[in-house]
Amino acid sequence: MTDNVPPLPGRIVLDEIVPARAPWDHIVRLGETLRIIDLEGNQSADFLMYALHDDAERYSAQDTIAAQRNIFLRTGSVLLSNEGRAMARIAATTVAYHDTIGGACSCESNTLRYGYHTKSHHACVDNFLYANSRHGRGKRDMVSNINWFMNVPVEPDGTLGIVDGISAAGLYVDLLAEMDIVAVISNCPQINNPCNAFNPTPLRVVIAAPDPVPEACSTRS
Amino acid sequence: MTGTADPLGARAHARAMGGTVVEAMPTVPATRAGDLPSGVASETMLWDETIGPGDYAAKEIDRGARLRLVDLRGDACVSMLIFNAERPIERLNVADTIKVQWNAYLGAGRLLLSDMGRVLMSIVEDHARTHDVFCGASNEAANARRYGIGTNWSAHPSARDRLLLGAAKFGLGRKDLHPCINWFKGVRITRDGTTELDQGPSAPGRFVILRAEMHVIVVLANCPHVLDSRPRYTVTAVRASAWRGPITPDDDPIRTASPESERAFLNVEEYFRR
Numbered sequence: 001m002t003d004n005v006p007p008l009p010g011r012i013v014l015d016e017i018v019p020a021r022a023p024w025d026h027i028v029r030l031g032e033t034l035r036i037i038d039l040e041g042n043q044s045a046d047f048l049m050y051a052l053h054d055d056a057e058r059y060s061a062q063d064t065i066a067a068q069r070n071i072f073l074r075t076g077s078v079l080l081s082n083e084g085r086a087m088a089r090i091a092a093t094t095v096a097y098h099d100t101i102g103g104a105c106s107c108e109s110n111t112l113r114y115g116y117h118t119k120s121h122h123a124c125v126d127n128f129l130y131a132n133s134r135h136g137r138g139k140r141d142m143v144s145n146i147n148w149f150m151n152v153p154v155e156p157d158g159t160l161g162i163v164d165g166i167s168a169a170g171l172y173v174d175l176l177a178e179m180d181i182v183a184v185i186s187n188c189p190q191i192n193n194p195c196n197a198f199n200p201t202p203l204r205v206v207i208a209a210p211d212p213v214p215e216a217c218s219t220r221s
Numbered sequence: 222m223t224g225t226a227d228p229l230g231a232r233a234h235a236r237a238m239g240g241t242v243v244e245a246m247p248t249v250p251a252t253r254a255g256d257l258p259s260g261v262a263s264e265t266m267l268w269d270e271t272i273g274p275g276d277y278a279a280k281e282i283d284r285g286a287r288l289r290l291v292d293l294r295g296d297a298c299v300s301m302l303i304f305n306a307e308r309p310i311e312r313l314n315v316a317d318t319i320k321v322q323w324n325a326y327l328g329a330g331r332l333l334l335s336d337m338g339r340v341l342m343s344i345v346e347d348h349a350r351t352h353d354v355f356c357g358a359s360n361e362a363a364n365a366r367r368y369g370i371g372t373n374w375s376a377h378p379s380a381r382d383r384l385l386l387g388a389a390k391f392g393l394g395r396k397d398l399h400p401c402i403n404w405f406k407g408v409r410i411t412r413d414g415t416t417e418l419d420q421g422p423s424a425p426g427r428f429v430i431l432r433a434e435m436h437v438i439v440v441l442a443n444c445p446h447v448l449d450s451r452p453r454y455t456v457t458a459v460r461a462s463a464w465r466g467p468i469t470p471d472d473d474p475i476r477t478a479s480p481e482s483e484r485a486f487l488n489v490e491e492y493f494r495r
Contacts, residue, residue: 056395061316062357065416066447071355072414082381082398084362097414101325101355103316108338111488112321112481125336140396142336144316154410158326160319 008208020200021189023127028177037172040201042165044188045148046124052180061100061144072097086178093173099147127186245273268463274456277383279440285468291428294457299404300380306436327352340434340485349427351407359447383442406446418448
């Protein structure tokens with residue numbers, strides 16, 4: 001299913017499957033690349049990140065949008081923190097664009113969007129809270145996130161919505177860390193809209209570190 | 222020769238300043254505010270403050286209260302945070318606000334939703350129609366790039382730093398600075414996702430009136446929009462006024478406008494069912 005994905009250069013330090021509906025988090029160091037692969041197609045990967053050494057500094061959708069003057073994330077997009085610093089950049093992606101305005105689904109917003117029968121459904125905010133809770137973070141740490149592989153067009157009159165995806169099996173995004181970060185993913189469990197083609201599926205995550213600098217080239221004296 | 226060499230002289234000097242009137246200041250008590258909207262009685266006034274260029278303010282108002290923001294000179298840019306005053310862990314969520322209402326642009330009749338599926342405030346009147354939920358607050362680095370210096374103690378403070386101080390007065394901190402709304406400076410999205418700023422200046426006197434649907438803390442910062450291309454730090458005063466009002470009734474047209482809106486109000490009523 002992912003035979004068409006080219007290998008990441010460098011030393012592979014992690015290669016995992018994120019099961020359908022599950023949270024995931026890991027440290028990604030400066031210079032490392034985090035690849036997220038949409039294994040079966042049109043699976044939204046909700047994504048937040050925090051500066052490793054000061055988690056009050058975190059991904060800011062608004063700073064990112066303002067700096068690039070565009071709401072869509074594409075190859076080359078620089079993902080900024082709330083302090084205006086580069087946290088990561090999209091080194092490559094095989095999907096035309098990704099979303100950062102749609103936010104994360106929650107039990108509470110599900111009641112508005114779909115009715116009270118969906119309050120008990122699994123939701124991304126719960127996944128983020130669960131993953132973050134093990135690191136001392138909580139609800140104050142929830143901010144507008146990225147939705148890799150999710151499609152949210154905005155019509156000329158402002159009408160917007162989560163519509164059928166433009167991703168497919170084996171498409172991916174590569175994030176090059178520009179600082180030490182904690183990356184948190186909610187493999188979106190939403191079943192009430194097309195963000196996961198109404199069928200949550202697994203993701204694959206790979207982290208590659210740059211090859212060690214040969215001794216002769218190091219600056220050590 | 223200020224006569225401040227001894228404490229009594231210093232006291233006299235300090236007291237002589239009282240009563241000074243400038244543009245950017247609160248009216249205290251708010252019941253003395255002039256130029257009220259028709260039908261608003263002085264005794265219902267809760268807040269009246271003119272927020273100058275680069276300034277900030279924060280205020281707690283109860284459910285039913287109205288908050289009017291007037292762009293006095295046509296170049297205000299008011300970044301706003303909203304918290305549930307009883308439990309500030311509940312706050313404005315701009316993503317849910319646009320997603321749940323299926324529209325990216327704020328205007329009369331729209332709700333400002335919390336991250337708990339409830340409506341914190343609704344927009345009852347909008348005579349500006351140029352607002353922004355996408356670009357957020359300026360930060361020190363952005364202001365330093367445009368104006369040479371962007372520190373909070375400079376002449377070019379950032380909206381983020383001003384919001385931080387407003388929130389800090391309620392015990393809130395850096396982690397509580399959620400994505401904000403910018404009033405009066407409009408951002409539209411083109412087909413390819415480009416953000417287009419209407420940076421003005423606009424006609425003076427444009428205003429919005431919001432209605433608190435829960436007990437809320439609003440934090441306001443009046444700083445140039447982060448995409449404002451003018452080389453000078455350009456922003457003009459905004460007047461914030463609040464007065465008491467009735468809690469939204471069942472047949473309110475904003476409440477009944479959509480099934481999503483109806484449930485947002487129902488969720489508020491469940492919250493207050495105690």
